Amino acid sequence: MTSEPIVTTKYGDVRGRVSGSGVLTFQGIPYAAAPVGPNRFQPPQPPESWSAPRDATEYGPTAPQAEVPEDGPFADLSPRSVVSGDDYLNLNVWTADLGGRSPVMVFVHGGSFTSGSGSISGYDGTRFARDGVVLVTINYRLGADGFLWFGDGIPNLGLLDQIAALTWVRDNISGFGGDPGNVTVFGESAGAMSVCSLLTMPTAEGLFHRAIAESGAGHSTISPATARLVGNRLAALLGVEPTREAIAEVAVPRLIAAQTQLAQEITAKPKTRLWGDVARNLMPFEPIVDGELLPGPPIERIAAGVGAQVEVLIGTNSEEARLFLIPTGAVDKITGLVVQAAAVRYGLPPLRGAARYRANRPGATPGDLLSAIATDWYYWIPALRLAEAHPGTHVYEFAWRSPAFGDKLGACHALELPFVFDNLDDRAFSPFIGENPPQQVADAMHKAWIDFATSGDPGWPAYTAEHRVAMRFDTASAITVDDRADERALWSRRR
Incomplete structure (x- = not known):
């Protein structure tokens, strides 16, 4: 060759x-x-x-x-x-x-x-x-x-x-x-x-x-009205007219800096009256309906x-939100009142929602509870809603926990990537996955992605409302059936 x-x-x-x-x-x-x-x-x-x-x-x-x-x-x-x-x-x-x-x-x-x-x-x-x-x-x-x-x-x-x-x-x-x-x-x-x-x-x-x-x-989009709110504020930060033509005249480094400032403003005051749809997930730039x-x-x-x-495979990591709470130390600043308010804002039943999550996690801190609730609101439930809406969809969960930050980072957002690509030896991922990540998890996940791409069958049954089947990837991977059914049922108001 x-x-x-x-x-x-x-x-x-x-x-x-x-x-x-x-x-x-x-x-x-x-x-x-x-x-x-x-x-x-x-x-x-x-x-x-x-x-x-x-x-x-x-x-x-x-x-x-x-x-x-x-x-x-x-x-x-x-x-x-x-x-x-x-x-x-x-x-x-x-x-x-x-x-x-x-x-x-x-x-x-x-x-x-x-x-x-x-x-x-x-x-x-x-x-x-x-x-x-x-x-x-x-x-x-x-x-x-x-x-x-x-x-x-x-x-x-x-x-x-x-x-x-x-x-x-x-x-x-x-x-x-x-x-x-x-x-x-x-x-x-x-x-x-x-x-x-x-x-x-x-x-x-x-x-x-x-x-x-x-x-x-399939839930992360914004309306035209929200897009205009974001665009108008970006233009104001740059001191230019709210048009693409005016923003195109701005030097790229200055535009990037303004985008960063805009994201910080949204995070500081995530009010719907100020930011429309992006107040939900704090991302100012998203697909526009x-x-x-x-x-x-x-x-x-x-x-x-x-x-x-189109055949679909969808899934989430067990503790997605810990990526955003652990490295910053924010997890230790969360109070019970914050958890209760977040649960209501996300659409859980006002009294029994947070209580159920607390009962299922003896010893969990308020920060742990917020992470679990936010993970389900933004990642897990939307994935299940798509699987319910698209017949034949296969569902997975990635549950292996990172040893980073004193074993606190957990099965956080993006942790599955080196396993999917079977690139555990990439040094850029070492802070995420540690020095001895389990090769068997990469073998199983990488193969499932290839099998699905080849035939549409990743190796486990499709998810249905009657048989809520998913594959959990962990040191010992296994099929689950309607895992955490009691918590899933709480989210009936989550479209």
Whole structure:
């Protein structure tokens, strides 16, 4: 095998490299033109073609985003790969056989729609390619560039970028040994929310055949009115007119700083009268239900049968919210009154909701209870609602607990990622997973994702309202049936 494999794409040849394991890697391939200049705040445009083989042996630029403060609580827990440059609408491909016809998996990264990239080392697709999958990771527009909207022009540019990447996969992946007729899109957190939105978007129909949503479901969208509230405040912070044209004139570092300040203001005063829908989850930039590109809230459209032809796997981690409470020390500042107020705000029965969670967790602190309730409100129940709405959906739970922060971090948000990618040896994840994470959990989870992408069957029965079956991944993985039924039943008001 040549050490410099070349593949012909619709826009020109790309030259990759071969790893020591024999996997072929192609990095930084543009799937759309740079979203700058006349392309700023416009739908993704095709990239310019090239004549000589394009070097694809290094990751390309990433979407503009704020750096993680080196002295902040998440410095060691938020692996980042930030590369400056305009051509950041690019993707990366890992494959074992250019002449094959393997299942394709396309990963959409998370990061609250304001951070992340497809070039984080933990998303390396070597193990997926080794095990018979062509793996693709992508970048897309973040923050204001991806999700700012004042009601005019085209909204949801970040989602349109994802659709452009999936279109590139459909048109080009056969040259990399992938089957364009067997594509699974999967994502984590904001990436999972994106996947559930894509499932219901008319312009994405037919571009993928299976979908996996990790720690995100079909409830995270905002209205046009909320988008305008966010946009108007961002413009005020920048001292410019509330238009995309005016914001496009602002230097990118200043825009990123204003986005960060905006998020801090929302967190400090999460009032619906100030922020509309984003007061619920504190994310100022999210998919917008504009009525056309995203015709309605994804969970409602899925319940109406949209996307029924796509097979779905969805799940959550047992203690998602601990990522946001433990590193900051906020868990120790929570009082019983805060727990009670949060339970009511989230829709639990006023008296017996928090009481049931407390009774089921003898010795739990108020912070522990808030974490459990918030995890279920924002992650677990929405995942079950989607499974109930989409017949044939498979459900999982990731329950292995991290040893970090004195064993307090638990099975928190994003902890499943190194297990899904079978990249436990990636040093960037060491602060998360410790020095001796259980390989058997990665073996089981990685295989389930590949099996689902190959056949639609991850290895356990689908979830139904009559048989609430899920797979719990832990040191000893096992199937559960209607786990925590008493707590699930409390959430009858959660749509």
